[in-house]
Amino acid sequence: MDVLTEKQRKLNMRRIGPKNTKPEMLVRRALHARGFRYRLHDKKLPGKPDLVFPRYRCVIFVNGCFWHNHNCSLFKWPKTNRQFWMDKLEGNRLRDQRKKEELIESGWRVLVIWECAIKGVNRLSVDDALERATTFIRSGSGYREIGEKMP
Numbered sequence: 491m492d493v494l495t496e497k498q499r500k501l502n503m504r505r506i507g508p509k510n511t512k513p514e515m516l517v518r519r520a521l522h523a524r525g526f527r528y529r530l531h532d533k534k535l536p537g538k539p540d541l542v543f544p545r546y547r548c549v550i551f552v553n554g555c556f557w558h559n560h561n562c563s564l565f566k567w568p569k570t571n572r573q574f575w576m577d578k579l580e581g582n583r584l585r586d587q588r589k590k591e592e593l594i595e596s597g598w599r600v601l602v603i604w605e606c607a608i609k610g611v612n613r614l615s616v617d618d619a620l621e622r623a624t625t626f627i628r629s630g631s632g633y634r635e636i637g638e639k640m641p
């Protein structure tokens with residue numbers, strides 16, 4: 491059983507863009523299978539976190555490495571419009587930073603799971619990635635990122 495209503499499901503299927511990307515779906519399914527229950531894309535919270543675990547006062551962002559300007563093996567600058575992309579992605583990075591701080595200031599714990607932890611040559615095994623995620627969810631830590639394996 492998924493947690494989406496029929497209406498949400500239709501909206502999600504129509505939606506094009508960075509939401510409901512494959513890594514996010516994988517994380518959602520895997521955590522759900524491990525018994526975690528969450529809300530999706532809560533608009534009331536800063537940055538509209540992908541998953542919200544009210545019981546654990548924890549949110550998860552599953553971030554695409556390009557759009558969120560991750561310094562990793564999946565990130566590549568586009569060949570054209572270099573200045574545009576630099577401004578755009580730097581703006582995204584600063585906004586992420588601001589939203590993270592707002593969440594932490596209001597008592598939320600924030601976990602970022604990078605796309606490169608789930609896909610690409612340096613990805614973790616799904617078990618490893620999920621083990622790290624569930625450890626964070628149950629912990630009292632304020633902030634953590636899960637990314638690709640370091641070479």
Ligand SMILES: [Zn+2]
Pocket residue numbers: 555560561562563564565604605606607637638
């Ligand atoms: Zn990455």
